[in-house]
Amino acid sequence: MEFQKMSKTELTNLKVQLMKKFEDYKAEGLQLNMARGKPATDQLNLSMKMLDALNSKSNMQASNGIDCRNYGMPDGLPEMRKLFGELMGLNADNVIVGGNSSLNMMFDTVSCCMTHGLAGCEPWCRQGHLKFLCPSPGYDRHFAITEHFGFELITIPMLKTGPDMDAVEKLVSTDPSIKGIWCVPKYSNPTGITYSDETVRRFAALKPAAPDFRIFWDNAYCVHDLTDTPDALLNLWEECRKTGNIDLPIFFASTSKITFPGAGVAAMGASDRNLAVFREHFKYQTIGPDKLNQLRHLAFLKDIDGVHAQMQRHRALIQPKFEIVEQTFRRELGGKGIANWTEPNGGYFISFNVLDGCAKRTVALCKEAGVTLTGAGSTYPYKKDPNDRNIRVAPTYPPKEEVKTAAELLSLCAQIAACEKLLETK
Amino acid sequence: MEFQKMSKTELTNLKVQLMKKFEDYKAEGLQLNMARGKPATDQLNLSMKMLDALNSKSNMQASNGIDCRNYGMPDGLPEMRKLFGELMGLNADNVIVGGNSSLNMMFDTVSCCMTHGLAGCEPWCRQGHLKFLCPSPGYDRHFAITEHFGFELITIPMLKTGPDMDAVEKLVSTDPSIKGIWCVPKYSNPTGITYSDETVRRFAALKPAAPDFRIFWDNAYCVHDLTDTPDALLNLWEECRKTGNIDLPIFFASTSKITFPGAGVAAMGASDRNLAVFREHFKYQTIGPDKLNQLRHLAFLKDIDGVHAQMQRHRALIQPKFEIVEQTFRRELGGKGIANWTEPNGGYFISFNVLDGCAKRTVALCKEAGVTLTGAGSTYPYKKDPNDRNIRVAPTYPPKEEVKTAAELLSLCAQIAACEKLLETK
Numbered sequence: 086m087e088f089q090k091m092s093k094t095e096l097t098n099l100k101v102q103l104m105k106k107f108e109d110y111k112a113e114g115l116q117l118n119m120a121r122g123k124p125a126t127d128q129l130n131l132s133m134k135m136l137d138a139l140n141s142k143s144n145m146q147a148s149n150g151i152d153c154r155n156y157g158m159p160d161g162l163p164e165m166r167k168l169f170g171e172l173m174g175l176n177a178d179n180v181i182v183g184g185n186s187s188l189n190m191m192f193d194t195v196s197c198c199m200t201h202g203l204a205g206c207e208p209w210c211r212q213g214h215l216k217f218l219c220p221s222p223g224y225d226r227h228f229a230i231t232e233h234f235g236f237e238l239i240t241i242p243m244l245k246t247g248p249d250m251d252a253v254e255k256l257v258s259t260d261p262s263i264k265g266i267w268c269v270p271k272y273s274n275p276t277g278i279t280y281s282d283e284t285v286r287r288f289a290a291l292k293p294a295a296p297d298f299r300i301f302w303d304n305a306y307c308v309h310d311l312t313d314t315p316d317a318l319l320n321l322w323e324e325c326r327k328t329g330n331i332d333l334p335i336f337f338a339s340t341s342k343i344t345f346p347g348a349g350v351a352a353m354g355a356s357d358r359n360l361a362v363f364r365e366h367f368k369y370q371t372i373g374p375d376k377l378n379q380l381r382h383l384a385f386l387k388d389i390d391g392v393h394a395q396m397q398r399h400r401a402l403i404q405p406k407f408e409i410v411e412q413t414f415r416r417e418l419g420g421k422g423i424a425n426w427t428e429p430n431g432g433y434f435i436s437f438n439v440l441d442g443c444a445k446r447t448v449a450l451c452k453e454a455g456v457t458l459t460g461a462g463s464t465y466p467y468k469k470d471p472n473d474r475n476i477r478v479a480p481t482y483p484p485k486e487e488v489k490t491a492a493e494l495l496s497l498c499a500q501i502a503a504c505e506k507l508l509e510t511k
Numbered sequence: 512m513e514f515q516k517m518s519k520t521e522l523t524n525l526k527v528q529l530m531k532k533f534e535d536y537k538a539e540g541l542q543l544n545m546a547r548g549k550p551a552t553d554q555l556n557l558s559m560k561m562l563d564a565l566n567s568k569s570n571m572q573a574s575n576g577i578d579c580r581n582y583g584m585p586d587g588l589p590e591m592r593k594l595f596g597e598l599m600g601l602n603a604d605n606v607i608v609g610g611n612s613s614l615n616m617m618f619d620t621v622s623c624c625m626t627h628g629l630a631g632c633e634p635w636c637r638q639g640h641l642k643f644l645c646p647s648p649g650y651d652r653h654f655a656i657t658e659h660f661g662f663e664l665i666t667i668p669m670l671k672t673g674p675d676m677d678a679v680e681k682l683v684s685t686d687p688s689i690k691g692i693w694c695v696p697k698y699s700n701p702t703g704i705t706y707s708d709e710t711v712r713r714f715a716a717l718k719p720a721a722p723d724f725r726i727f728w729d730n731a732y733c734v735h736d737l738t739d740t741p742d743a744l745l746n747l748w749e750e751c752r753k754t755g756n757i758d759l760p761i762f763f764a765s766t767s768k769i770t771f772p773g774a775g776v777a778a779m780g781a782s783d784r785n786l787a788v789f790r791e792h793f794k795y796q797t798i799g800p801d802k803l804n805q806l807r808h809l810a811f812l813k814d815i816d817g818v819h820a821q822m823q824r825h826r827a828l829i830q831p832k833f834e835i836v837e838q839t840f841r842r843e844l845g846g847k848g849i850a851n852w853t854e855p856n857g858g859y860f861i862s863f864n865v866l867d868g869c870a871k872r873t874v875a876l877c878k879e880a881g882v883t884l885t886g887a888g889s890t891y892p893y894k895k896d897p898n899d900r901n902i903r904v905a906p907t908y909p910p911k912e913e914v915k916t917a918a919e920l921l922s923l924c925a926q927i928a929a930c931e932k933l934l935e936t937k
Binding site: 121123124126129132133134136137139140141143145152153154155156157158184185186188189192193196199200201208210211226229230233234341345346347348366369370371372373374375376377378 | 547549550552555558559560562563565566567569571578579580581582583584610611612614615618619622625626627634636637652655656659660767771772773774792795796797798799800801802803804
């Protein structure tokens with residue numbers, strides 16, 4: 086029965102029953118965590134053979150004859166550039182391989198634009214008050230980088246097709262103080278949707294008022310499918326070629342959720358003109374990335390087919406966890422009119438919407454009973470969800486039994502918070 | 512016989528003989544490189560067992576129970592912080608372990624100060640025209656970082672005791688636009704000298720006009736001894752404790768020349784107040800460093816004794832190369848009054864001074880005969896040696912036979928350039 090149709094008495098009685106269950110959970114002294122998109126231990130075990138793949142008997146030379154143990158090769162190994170080119174959808178020549186973190190490369194890119202500028206424009210730090218577009222719900226660490234550098238964060242609604250392109254086009258074409266937009270185009274964090282072909286085409290056709298406006302295209306989940314019917318993302322690089330907007334996007338990806346989150350390899354891609362600026366900056370920043378870790382990854386993954394095979398093994402481990410959460414939500418919350426959630430074809434998150442004004446309370450109740458979730462509001466700029474509605478659920482890290490318990494508790498807390506909210510106005 | 516005492520005829524005849532030898536070298540079609548301080552292949556081979564030390568059977572947990580394969584631990588592993596604390600001379604709590612490059616950490620530190628500032632001061636990018644002190648001859652990549660960020664580079668003469676502290680004290684105490692000084696305090700790049708106790712004490716006692724002035728203390732060669740009578744560097748951290756100037760220095764070090772230059776581990780150290788600023792910045796920049804490479808290093812080096820043992824093995828390979836260069840210089844240039852050079856107790860370089868106005872010509876002649884050296888002037892700000900005198904010699908990378916040939920050719924070219932220079936005024 087839908088909660089909204091219940092009388093005050095019915096809601097009051099229901100709340101008493103729910104609170105009894107809640108106290109039972111509390112008595113269990115749970116300590117569960119569904120806060121961050123972290124691979125589980127069994128996923129990490131999938132890459133242990135990589136540690137043996139590069140050993141004291143291995144060939145230390147890249148295909149160009151360079152000894153990977155020594156300094157040099159700031160762009161990374163040719164084979165690794167090729168592999169990331171295939172993952173991100175552009176040619177190897179337009180790829181720079183970095184350290185262990187694509188977030189680090191995004192940060193450094195923003196920092197470079199802050200102090201040195203792009204496209205012949207003044208450095209961003211000398212252009213006064215600037216803004217950045219944040220499709221929301223979105224990735225908190227993206228938003229945090231631009232907040233740290235003093236940008237005003239503009240919320241763009243996330244639709245089923247991606248960011249609201251009417252809003253994006255209007256803002257970008259008229260306001261030269263808008264310098265960029267954060268995008269997770271495939272299996273978006275946290276909604277799990279993939280940008281539609283039309284959305285990608287509209288991105289490629291943007292006519293920004295600022296010559297130094299850039300699309301930060303974080304393809305973090307480019308091969309992270311969970312089903313036999315994976316989403317397909319149109320290639321922004323190719324679309325930008327067609328529109329003559331090749332300087333618009335900057336691509337990012339990493340192996341953090343392919344091999345090891347703490348010891349993977351990251352890369353970025355961009356047009357020759359953009360890379361000329363970044364290479365000039367990076368050449369002062371470092372003498373080169375860790376090429377042995379690149380060699381290690383190549384020895385283990387080999388090529389794009391090896392990557393896909395590895396992702397099948399990840400899928401086998403995490404798809405059941407997504408299924409548990411979705412089944413629990415359906416069973417516990419179906420038909421009650423107080424929550425909806427995504428059932429994504431890939432990525433690392435389920436986006437869970439509770440009754441307006443109930444997200445903070447729901448997360449607080451979960452915390453009280455020993456289940457840590459991503460803070461309510463985290464998926465919005467300044468951690469402020471205007472509707473206090475969205476909760477990001479990250480089912481990959483805990484074991485299946487714990488995922489089940491956590492999803493049940495979350496369903497329970499969402500119902501308690503809904504009862505409380507509805508009783509306020511009865 | 513001293514060249515300066517020769518007659519015009521003697522010099523002319525000498526030059527003809529030298530040029531004949533030079534043409535013989537040219538005919539050999541040499542392709543030698545003594546430009547960069549790179550470990551040689553046999554040095555890289557010393558660390559090959561490190562690749563086996565971490566394998567699929569290894570324990571992946573840090574001493575605090577954290578799985579090193581996953582995200583997290585932005586300061587690095589406790590054991591690695593302790594080891595770098597011992598190398599840099601400060602306590603583990605004041606150490607942050609980073610990626611594969613200490614240069615990267617220096618760059619990021621400068622960049623952080625540029626955009627976010629230190630000690631409650633305005634970010635450097637908003638403070639107008641700023642200056643940085645560059646003891647010279649010094650390290651070209653240090654100078655390049657601050658040049659890239661728009662600093663005016665101020666040359667400070669390098670004495671046998673370290674930077675000219677009279678000049679440093681006067682400038683730093685009176686000019687608030689001076690924000691820092693680059694130091695390689697032990698086996699300095701390229702002069703090979705170690706700062707005297709008095710120099711270190713005077714650094715610790717500085718009273719900068721700018722509250723956000725910092726000493727960039729790059730202890731790149733802290734354990735890189737070449738002789739049985741190694742230099743000892745006074746501990747700046749301890750001296751700054753005594754003077755109450757604990758916020759003044761920022762320490763840097765790496766294993767680049769202990770294990771693998773391209774795949775080592777770097778670290779920085781500073782006071783709690785400084786680290787609070789840097790940690791706040793770095794927390795947006797990355798989710799954490801490559802902890803598996805830290806684990807790999809610990810499995811191989813184990814502790815400070817393991818580091819010293821490894822450095823003994825390096826010494827055995829490179830000390831003979833230094834000896835070859837020094838012997839060649841003594842034999843070919845001794846008593847001729849046209850060159851002097853350092854014979855350091857450690858580090859990676861011999862600093863070679865030719866007759867004033869002859870460094871560029873000497874390097875150009877070497878290049879013509881197939882030996883690449885660090886560009887003349889590189890050891891000075893803006894690559895401009897006011898006396899056109901200093902050449903940095905890096906003997907580690909080529910095999911011994913090639914080092915010998917290169918040193919002989921360099922000696923020959925220094926003599927040719929001296930003849931030409933002296934003939935100009937006869």
